[in-house]
Amino acid sequence: MSTALQLPIRVLVKGASTVVFVAEMGGPRSDFNFGRVIESDILTAGRPVEVRVDGLPSQVAKFSLRTWERDVLGWSPDVVILHHGHYESIHFFLPRWLEKHANSTRWRPGGRLVTLYRKRVLRGVWLSSAKLQCRADRRLNSTLFRRKLLRVAADVERLIGQLQTVGSPLVLVLEIVPPGRRWQSWMPGLAERTAVMNAALAAAVRRVDLPNVRFVRTVDVWSAELDAGEEPTPDGGHYSARAHRVLGGLLTREILAWADTQPHLRVPAGERRPVRSGFPA
Amino acid sequence: MAKPLPNPIRILVKGASTVGWLGEMGGPRTDFGFPRALEEALLRDGRPVETRTFSLPSERTKTAVRRWEREMIGFSPDVVVLVYGHYETIHLFLPWWLERHVNSRTVPVRRWSTLYRTRLLRPCWMFLARLQARADKKLDPTIRRNRPALVVADLEKIITHTQELGSPLVFLFELIPPATRYRSWFPGMAARIEVMNDAIEGLVKRLDLPNVRYFRIAELVDEHAGGELDIATPDGFHYSPTLHRIIGEQLAREVAAWADTQPHLQLTDLELTRSRRRPPSERAG
Numbered sequence: 001m002s003t004a005l006q007l008p009i010r011v012l013v014k015g016a017s018t019v020v021f022v023a024e025m026g027g028p029r030s031d032f033n034f035g036r037v038i039e040s041d042i043l044t045a046g047r048p049v050e051v052r053v054d055g056l057p058s059q060v061a062k063f064s065l066r067t068w069e070r071d072v073l074g075w076s077p078d079v080v081i082l083h084h085g086h087y088e089s090i091h092f093f094l095p096r097w098l099e100k101h102a103n104s105t106r107w108r109p110g111g112r113l114v115t116l117y118r119k120r121v122l123r124g125v126w127l128s129s130a131k132l133q134c135r136a137d138r139r140l141n142s143t144l145f146r147r148k149l150l151r152v153a154a155d156v157e158r159l160i161g162q163l164q165t166v167g168s169p170l171v172l173v174l175e176i177v178p179p180g181r182r183w184q185s186w187m188p189g190l191a192e193r194t195a196v197m198n199a200a201l202a203a204a205v206r207r208v209d210l211p212n213v214r215f216v217r218t219v220d221v222w223s224a225e226l227d228a229g230e231e232p233t234p235d236g237g238h239y240s241a242r243a244h245r246v247l248g249g250l251l252t253r254e255i256l257a258w259a260d261t262q263p264h265l266r267v268p269a270g271e272r273r274p275v276r277s278g279f280p281a
Numbered sequence: 282m283a284k285p286l287p288n289p290i291r292i293l294v295k296g297a298s299t300v301g302w303l304g305e306m307g308g309p310r311t312d313f314g315f316p317r318a319l320e321e322a323l324l325r326d327g328r329p330v331e332t333r334t335f336s337l338p339s340e341r342t343k344t345a346v347r348r349w350e351r352e353m354i355g356f357s358p359d360v361v362v363l364v365y366g367h368y369e370t371i372h373l374f375l376p377w378w379l380e381r382h383v384n385s386r387t388v389p390v391r392r393w394s395t396l397y398r399t400r401l402l403r404p405c406w407m408f409l410a411r412l413q414a415r416a417d418k419k420l421d422p423t424i425r426r427n428r429p430a431l432v433v434a435d436l437e438k439i440i441t442h443t444q445e446l447g448s449p450l451v452f453l454f455e456l457i458p459p460a461t462r463y464r465s466w467f468p469g470m471a472a473r474i475e476v477m478n479d480a481i482e483g484l485v486k487r488l489d490l491p492n493v494r495y496f497r498i499a500e501l502v503d504e505h506a507g508g509e510l511d512i513a514t515p516d517g518f519h520y521s522p523t524l525h526r527i528i529g530e531q532l533a534r535e536v537a538a539w540a541d542t543q544p545h546l547q548l549t550d551l552e553l554t555r556s557r558r559r560p561p562s563e564r565a566g
Contacts, residue, residue: 005324007317062389069387073301074294074334076314154390162386165306167313264311264321 007264008048009255011038012071014064015083015174019055022244023235031241035081037248038255045256047267052077058087058100061155068162076166078265079255082159083174085201086237088152089193092137093145094129102126134186142189143196153200160208170258171213172251173205178219183236212258221250288545289329290536291356292319294336295345296364296454301336303522304515312522316362318529319536326537328548333358339368339381342435349439357446359546360536362496363439364454366432366481367518370473373417373425375409414466422469429473429480437484440493450539452496452532453481460510462517492539501527 013019013035022031032040035053042049054064054071061084072080091099102122109115143149160171176197179190205215222232225246232243239247259265294300294316301314313321316334323330335352337344342365353361372380383406388394440451455478458471485495505527506512513524520528540546 003327005327005329007321007324065389066387069337070335073298073338074316074336076301076317076334078310151390158390166301167303167310168307169310262310264313 006048006267008050009042009079009259009265010075010077011035011042011049011051011079011081011255012075012077013038013051013053013055013081013083014059014071015055015081016059016087017055017057018086018238019053019081019083021057021238023233023238023240027241032244032248034239034244034248034251037245038252041249041252042256045252047256047259047265055083057103057105058096059084060088060096061085061152061159065155065159065162068159072163072166077169078259078262079170079172080163081172081174081251082156083176084156085149085152085197086176086194089149089176089197090187090190090237092133092140092142092187092189092193094133098126098129130186134188137187137189142192146193146196149193149197150200152197153204156201157204157208160204160213164210164213168210168212170255172216172254173201173214174216174247175218176201177222177232177239180231180233180236182234186236214254216251216254218247218250222246287329287548289331290323290360290540290546291358292316292330292332292360292362292536293353293356293358294319294332294334294362294364295352296336296362297340297368298336298338299367299519300334300364302338302519303525304513304517304519305522306516308522313525313529315520315525315529315532318526319532320529322530322533323537326533328537328540328546338384338386339377340365341368341377342366342432342439346435346438349442353443353446358443358449359540359543360450360452361443362452362454362532363436365436366429366477367456367474369428369432370456370470370477371467373413373420373422373467373469375413379406379409410466414468417467417469420469422472423476426476429477432477433480433484436481437488440484440488444490444493448492450536451493452535453485453494454496455481455498457498457502457513458510460514460517462511494535496532496535498528501531 019035020033022033024031033053033055035051035055039049039051052071052075054067064082064084087096102125107114107118156173160173163169163171176194178194179187183190202215205213219232222243226232226242230240230242232239232246234240260267300316303312303314305312314334314336316332320330320332333352333356335348345363345365368377383398383402388398436453443449443451456474458474459467463470482495485493501524502508502510502513505523506521513521515521
């Protein structure tokens with residue numbers, strides 16, 4: 001008889017562009033986002049793993065709630081990593097549809113009128129609106145629309161409740177990182193909104209009150225592991241390759257420690273390998 | 282030189298919530314749905330496997346026809362498991378869109394939406410459901426005979442298309458009637474399920490292909506739960522974790538036996554399999 005094979009750990013990552021993009025875009029293939037770092041690190045630890053990353057630019061929590069059945073019900077992941085709340089805290093008042101329309105990467109070039117509209121009209125409107133928003137964000141209370149942020153936390157909480165119906169997976173809700181220097185001038189109130197968002201997400205996790213639903217604090221880990229003065233988000237909002245690696249390592253440790261408590265994912269003691277990053281130092 | 286790796290068995294499982302949900306929700310991670318129990322059993326047997334499961338609450342067979350191209354053509358599964366026809370037997374006349382709207386689990390938390398759902402939608406739904414239950418008791422529950430015929434026609438279409446993708450092994454599931462909890466809400470459902478099962482089994486017989494099989498669940502319920510539906514489906518509709526596991530293991534046995542007859546999935550004599558795949562000119566040399 002052939003040697004028995006081990007059941008892979010199933011990991012689902014959901015979020016906006018933060019989970020997929022690397023700040024230094026267009027880098028080498030080894031610039032992994034944290035989803036792939038998790039895969040690489042778990043494989044290095046000698047365990048089979050299947051990671052699915054469902055990340056889209058400007059993805060909001062309510063869309064994740066809308067699609068959870070398709071993503072989770074059939075596949076039944078062991079671990080779900082939720083990174084929501086970042087996009088929702090970026091803009092002070094500009095609507096998502098305008099942002100998506102102005103910064104769309106899907107419009108088809110070629111048509112003269114379309115190009116003219118995008119370059120001469122839309123870009124201008126967008127930049128003026130962004131400047132107006134920036135001014136308002138500086139003068140007004142930046143958490144004036146805090147209800148919007150609290151709704152995100154409520155959506156995440158409902159999503160967690162639904163996820164628990166499919167075999168109680170480990171759910172890791174990630175802390176949102178405050179904006180890097182580059183974004184601070186455009187969104188002066190983003191740091192305050194991020195703080196409100198993080199507090200609301202942490203409170204939602206506390207309300208759920210399950211040992212397998214956790215709020216993962218990331219900022220302290222970056223402060224400890226990145227070089228002094230090195231920003232985790234050099235482009236202002238997306239993690240650098242190194243930040244992705246640190247975050248992936250942190251999540252891998254959390255996942256493997258939990259997996260050791262699960263009978264179907266446990267590895268016999270003799271076959272265990274230490275958790276090490278699959279990357280050279 | 283690295284050791285050659287065997288081909289994984291590609292398995293596609295499709296169906297409504299019966300595939301993904303368990304009768305006891307929120308249990309430990311070891312409470313597997315049958316697709317994962319099937320995967321685990323095959324891995325334990327030393328067989329690499331790639332399972333893709335598509336399960337959506339209240340999914341109907343006609344939706345499966347609409348999605349087959351996206352889900353099957355590229356993946357080209359070795360094994361296809363279809364669990365369909367269950368939703369079509371539940372309601373006598375209440376429409377699918379209303380049921381989905383009322384019981385949606387994807388609605389964001391908003392004050393007006395919550396108010397509308399709790400104060401208006403829920404009472405209306407309960408009223409209509411009671412009305413339906415009364416009608417289901419008085420009328421012939423199988424009055425809408427075209428439903429099983431349509432389900433079977435849709436299944437036949439899916440199977441015909443899948444056979445074009447290199448004749449995979451196909452399982453069609455027998456459906457089991459509701460347990461006590463839902464019998465009062467759907468008094469005619471057991472009769473509708475009987476008609477649906479006959480129609481699905483009839484399709485398998487008519488197709489008469491060795492790789493298209495009817496997978497009997499009632500036998501497993503008899504064998505492992507003493508025929509007690511309340512044990513087999515504790516919430517009334519969805520299989521218990523034990524039944525999921527038993528189904529998964531039974532499927533694994535059948536899949537493994539079939540895989541042994543398939544040159545690309547045979548585990549033993551891997552080199553022979555590889556040589557068979559080489560072009561004849563190379564083999565002759």
